[in-house]
Amino acid sequence: MRKLPDTIVQPPASARGTAGSRIAHDSAWKHVSGQARYIDDLPEPPGLLHATVGQSTQAHARIKSMDLSAVRAYPGVVAVLTVDEVPGHTDIGPVFPGDPVLAGDLVEFIGQPLFAVAATSLRAARQAAKLAKVEYEPLEPVLTTKDALAKQFFVRPSHTQQRGDPDQALAAAPHRLQAEMHVGGQEHFYLEGQACLVEPTEDAGVFVHTSSQHPSEVQKLVAGVLGLPIHEVQVEVRRMGGGFGGKETQAAPLACIAGLLARHTGRPVKYRMARSDDMVQTGKRHDFYNTYDIGFDDEGMLQGADIMVAGRCGYSPDLSEAVVDRAMFHADNAYYLGQARVVGHRCKTHTVSNTAFRGFGGPQGMMIIERAMDDIARHRGLDPLDVRKRNLYGPGRDETHYGQIVEQHVLPELIEQLEASSDYRERRQAITGFNRRSPVVKRGLALTPVKFGISFTAKHLNQAGALVHVYTDGSIHLNHGGTEMGQGLFIKVAQVVATAFQVDIDRIKVSATRTDKVPNTSPTAASSSSDLNGMAALDACETIKARLVDFAVETYAVSADEVEFANNQVRVGKDRFGWADFVQQAYMARVSLSSSGFYATPKIHYDPETGRGRPFLYYANGAACSEVVVDTLTGEYRVIRTDILHDVGQSLNPEIDIGQIEGGFIQGMGWLTTEELMYSDKGQLMTTGPATYKIPAASDAPEDFRVALLAHSPNREATVFRSKAVGEPPLMLGISVWCALRDAVASLADYRYSPPFDSPATPEQVLRAVTATRQWLADNGGDSSCKSA
CATH class of the missing domain: 3.30.365.10 (Aldehyde oxidase/xanthine dehydrogenase, molybdopterin binding domain)
Structure with a gap:
């Protein structure tokens, strides 16, 4: 990573659409005109299959038997998979284990996926899944926070933060109050439900179109369940119709199931949840x-x-x-x-x-x-x-x-x-x-x-990468690890690049987030995406600018202080060149016009x-x-x-x-x-x-x-x-x-x-x-x- 200056001062804006400008979301006109493409809008490839899952009807139970013969026999059904057919890892927990891609002999919530179905139509897949005959041995469920506290039933150890002696302070205080309260949860209710489209590739890998805030996690987990190296899985996210955190980890199970079915059948598979299934099967804000x-x-x-x-x-x-x-x-x-x-x-x-x-x-x-x-x-x-x-x-x-x-x-x-x-x-x-x-x-x-x-x-997530290409006509291609869910991240980072080069925002194109362009990305979450991806993009721009300055200094015998980027132009001493003209000169002189960028948040630590x-x-x-x-x-x-x-x-x-x-x-x-x-x-x-x-x-x-x-x-x-x-x-x-x-x-x-x-x-x-x-x-x-x- 090229070291950025400790103090970053925005230069006077003269080009159109630089940072600080009130310009529209880059996809706003596509949103209102219906031209913005989401997963379910993508052209369906030949031989497409539709996926769904069979769901548990018990909150806590052992599965005594599961008869799927009627599911397999339903017209249009091409494949039915259980956890026994998973070739790689069966646990897709994003941080800690505990999330089976398909249930084994134990179910722990109503709606938990038991088996996966691929059929020639979505209706056929959903109708077939209802025909499974599952026999359960019910176990006692724990359903409320108070019950879990009483039983000390936790998914992870408890934690304490303390300053001073609160017990002494409370005892000495002139006034003292106690209270309790319940704070309700919340459904994400994004406009676009969970969806993905997985296509097999020629080398036994898969290409995943997903509505996910964390494409690198989808890539890693899909590779894991398929038993493949990560480089055999490519993931792309152009946009989401809302996420709000609900597509940070919850999009990955769909991609894993669709990936399993695509690998098994050799055909592309789309998995789009119905709203009711989405609300039952995916997590929410913690109450x-x-x-x-x-x-x-x-x-x-x-x-x-x-x-x-x-x-x-x-x-x-x-x-x-x-x-x-x-x-x-x-x-x-x-x-x-x-x-x-x-x-x-x-x-x-x-x-x-x-x-x-x-x-x-x-x-x-x-x-x-x-x-x-x-x-x-x-x-x-x-x-x-x-x-x-x-x-x-x-x-x-x-x-x-x-x-x-x-x-x-x-x-x-x-x-x-x-x-x-x-x-x-x-x-x-x-x-x-x-x-x-x-x-x-x-x-x-x-x-x-x-x-x-x-x-x-989680300290390791505070990092980001970006990729910037400057083409010979002066247009600029930008890619970074952040995902666009309607919040305007793409236009903000594009404005950072416009400011760095002092060119009009129209010159910059932000492409879909892809794991084969910027790898090992963090999720678009924690309010950090503009900070992280903006700085990574700026790092890439500063690298390219440094090369352009060196070229100008060497070619025109000026000092670095005499090279200035402003208003779609480059001033070199007493000469002024249009941005595109100067870029063309640099290209002819064999100056690299492409760079990756990287940023890691400083100062943070926690024990x-x-x-x-x-x-x-x-x-x-x-x-x-x-x-x-x-x-x-x-x-x-x-x-x-x-x-x-x-x-x-x-x-x-x-x-x-x-x-x-x-x-x-x-x-x-x-x-x-x-x-x-x-x-x-x-x-x-x-x-x-x-x-x-x-x-x-x-x-x-x-x-x-x-x-x-x-x-x-x-x-x-x-x-x-x-x-x-x-x-x-x-x-x-x-x-x-x-x-x-x-x-x-x-x-x-x-x-x-x-x-x-x-x-x-x-x-x-x-x-x-x-x-x-x-x-x-x-x-x-x-x-x-x-x-x-």
Whole structure:
């Protein structure tokens, strides 16, 4: 890797579409015109077969027998495979073992794949799979996090982070509260479901078209199940119709099964899941059971904390170790906890293995401390915003419970700006008056911050590669290890290249992510893709530029300082050449115009044995102020207004970043309000489609929605052009809606009582909180001097 300068300063933009420009997503016109091609839009090759799997009907059982004769005899069926026909590895766990590609003699969740079917039509494959006769020996399932905690049933060992002596601090604190809460999971509900197309190649390998955030992992796992070296498998990802973490590990099983069937039959195989199968068979955001024990002074300042976060991981480890780790890292959110202990448990249950989801455990960890901020405020008769502001990290109170120092204190100023621009104080006063006059309809208001760590918590994933070709006509080909799922990564990295060479964005073409162009890539996740791939692309550009400068110095007898790239031109001393003309000159002089690039995130480290380190290069920050109106007779509510101020550093593309902030907020709001995953007492998922699982609609968005980027806030770390990540942090801004709903209910007791309030805050949940608040009022006789947690 060519060493990049420690301080990267963006040159003055003159070419069109360089970094910082508000230009459209590179595929926007294809999206709206229907010309963007997804896996199911690819031309079907001759002899194509369609795949599906037979699913377990038991949450936990041994398979006594499995008769597949009727499946094999169904018209159109070409192949039926069980785990016994797998030529290579049978375990496709992405990090730790525990995920069989097809079940053996044990099943551990309803929907687990038992066998694979390939048929000449998708209908035939699905109809045939239903004809299997499977005899089970049922075993007792563990279905809830609390049951798993009681039985100490974990997929990975528990973990503790601690600073100081929290037990002593809690005992000495003037005030002390305890609480517990359940934080619901979330279905990814991407527009494009899981899909892949696998074609056999002439050398016994396969070519995989997949809708995956992690093509290198797909490549490795497909090679493993087929018993092939990795170089025999090529994987391509042009785009996804949404991912949100649901295609980080969950796309690989489809590719492995399609690869097995393609290798067995010698024919191309497409595997596209129906929405209901997708929801049953693929993992979701982990639901959590969290508790706190906190001590604080009269002003609400935290002095000690003992926090527990327990994630329902499902039947296998998948990514749960890192998900629960990140929940632990974010159990403080934006607040200095004092002397603190945070314990994380990875609970095993006989349900589908939960997986990555935008925020990757961070949102679930933040929920318990945000509840605590409200509880402290109600207990002390304070405004929740004042309690939050007093507890923010700041100079002298800047060390997290895992030992990282918060170096850039953005939030105090950011919150002050949002407090003023949203008219928080005036609205708080008006809402309090309204609630006193309105016995049924109540309004709520909350302003909540977000501090989110940026980097993969698995250190080895913090690396990226890129490939840049400059052609003789001046056009530029760019390839990198990141994948495009609609978030605008491709256009952002293209803007980095345009800035490096100071040429128009139209000169740059970003090609599909392919494992034979940039190998050994990390997943597009953790909000790190612009940081990683942008820097890798810049590294490649700087290598090519250095060659061009050397050519100019040697050819025109000038110093390197006299060579400048600007406005689609190259200035060499007193001469100016068009970009394409200069590139042609360099080619004729046999200058290499192609380079790979590489970047590895510096400074990060973490020791799981001590629970201390610096797992993040920097923190992204933001805040949201949301107002809601609640009908306390029905539990129904609306979000009236949301104001957001978010810090993206020196934005690579403000238009894309604002879109990410808006979408992230709405998705976070949905997670905490309408999106409820329901299971039967047997472990069967009951919410398997849009009729029963409610994602936010356009009508659920705030009636008044204001989003702004924090001005003049370049990243102190040497990220690409001093930008900051924007993919995941905005999701947690949705916590402001949950807190506002709780605020509205608390007004029933004149803000003297914090009702129990799990998420998602469905109307039913709101009504339960209303009932609890009214019961508290009855028990306390409406005495305003009484206070309670």
